[in-house]
Amino acid sequence: MAIEEPPAGVPQDFDALKTVILERKTLLPKRLRQVAAYALDNPDEIAFGTAASIATSADVQPSTLVRFAQHFGFEGFSSLQLIFRARLRERTPGYEDRLRALGDNDHSKLESGSIFNGFMTAAHRSLDNVATSVDPDQFERAVNILAGAETIYLIAKRRSYPISSYMAYAFGKLKVRHQLVGTSAGIDDDMLAMAGKNDAAFAVSFSPYASESANQARMLASRKIPVVSLTDSAFSPLAESSKVWFELVEADHAGFRSLSASMAFAMALTVAIAERRRRLGEGG
Amino acid sequence: MAIEEPPAGVPQDFDALKTVILERKTLLPKRLRQVAAYALDNPDEIAFGTAASIATSADVQPSTLVRFAQHFGFEGFSSLQLIFRARLRERTPGYEDRLRALGDNDHSKLESGSIFNGFMTAAHRSLDNVATSVDPDQFERAVNILAGAETIYLIAKRRSYPISSYMAYAFGKLKVRHQLVGTSAGIDDDMLAMAGKNDAAFAVSFSPYASESANQARMLASRKIPVVSLTDSAFSPLAESSKVWFELVEADHAGFRSLSASMAFAMALTVAIAERRRRLGEGG
């Protein structure tokens, strides 16, 4: 009369699963151990393969895979596979450690605490995302374009406005000539009309896109004024008007996105531009 | 008898596919364009999902997915999916890896790269810092105070302004009554004079402190209007006027601080307040 293990212990993420497998590894029958070894050695195969293909590679029967999964409390092989897939989605360097650190503090007890934690982890994820998705050469090009401009026009509305507003503040401190566009709609176009071919613009717009920003960028582009832009989709109307554009998707928590990563990006760009100018100034 | 396009141009990797999609996106019919946008924005979903699940998320029919794939020269949806899976397997060498490789060389060439990297790591550090230094009970108190207010006055100048500006945007979306103070100095005090004892304020100020913000906070406190504040030192002039205050030190890179962590904090606070209100509203 074997007492069933309470199904409480079904691993919910890859780390937990890995731990359990390693714990019980020696107790497993031959074929199941074979699967265990294969799974930990080739997690990507498990994530992408079919039961049949994996069975062949691991030199077992498909049914053994199902038994393996059930042995660890899963309903079948498919549910086990979900763990391996989730692992690939969330794969970001060093991220697990940070999450663990967050879980340890006692924010999670209170409801507003979980909101707090949610935004912190979302911010971390966003940053990781930016670090991997921004191409250094593109960044370099953007710096070149903007550092070479006489006046930098900063275009942003609504949700993007805080970003350009901060850049304006920083440019002011750094003595970089700039013009913030987007405060009151009426005088925007007059400002932009004064932009000359030695100027450049930096536009920010996230979905849902403010049509004025897109129009203004288009207008500048048509006058051969280079536009660098920051947006959240390759389909953004900004992309087509831009010499260089960056795709930056902020991770969300409960449907709300903060601007953490965008702010870090903006600051990096701002300082890089100022630094480039300083060097150019030295040379000439 | 339509002449078949020579199948020469079937994209073999994700980058090629992305390029082709972007090239032709304007020529695509409505539903196919919808798929195109979804595919580029959610590549992970395409990699792992089933035709049916993806179709649901993208709000099209499964058959549309097949057509989309065939439109770009693939045999069917499955072959297209392989590209998206391959992408996950060969982790694209993003910024982090390339920078690591760059570390050995003298980085005068791509020095903007090191600036970029510097701000990313600084942002991560800031976030970790916030997560450990913000006390959950304090956060809870702050949420209580602000959620209970009729109107929330947002006070911030200069470097802090983008934060309250973003909170104002978010409060607007969330239908939380608020008043942004700090746009033009002249009318600020008139605005604040209207604040009553059922209101509350959220003030942000970082060193070097804007004296007006401190004065305004003091003025409100003297009229028994509760103030919650975000600042970067226990010695901040804001602290003494505040019922609850948070100390948030952004890590710096080369002397410059971004607002990443502050933004994440602000967003967490904003959403927590709105959520609290929603619950209070339900109860009454």
Next chain:
DNA sequence: GTCAATATGGAATTTTCGTTCCAAATAGAA
């Protein structure tokens, strides 16, 4: 060595999924 319990292989079954097909709708040309 015998017997019972467990583990395994492989075929049968069922479910799920991708694909195809056709009718209806839409857009575009005349």
Next chain:
DNA sequence: TTCTATTTGGAACGAAAATTCCATATTGAC
């Protein structure tokens, strides 16, 4: 407007995959 060519939705189909089942093999206890 009318007609034609595309595009789209949705059901039907067929293929492929996961799971179940059962006969056989293996292990371990007595």
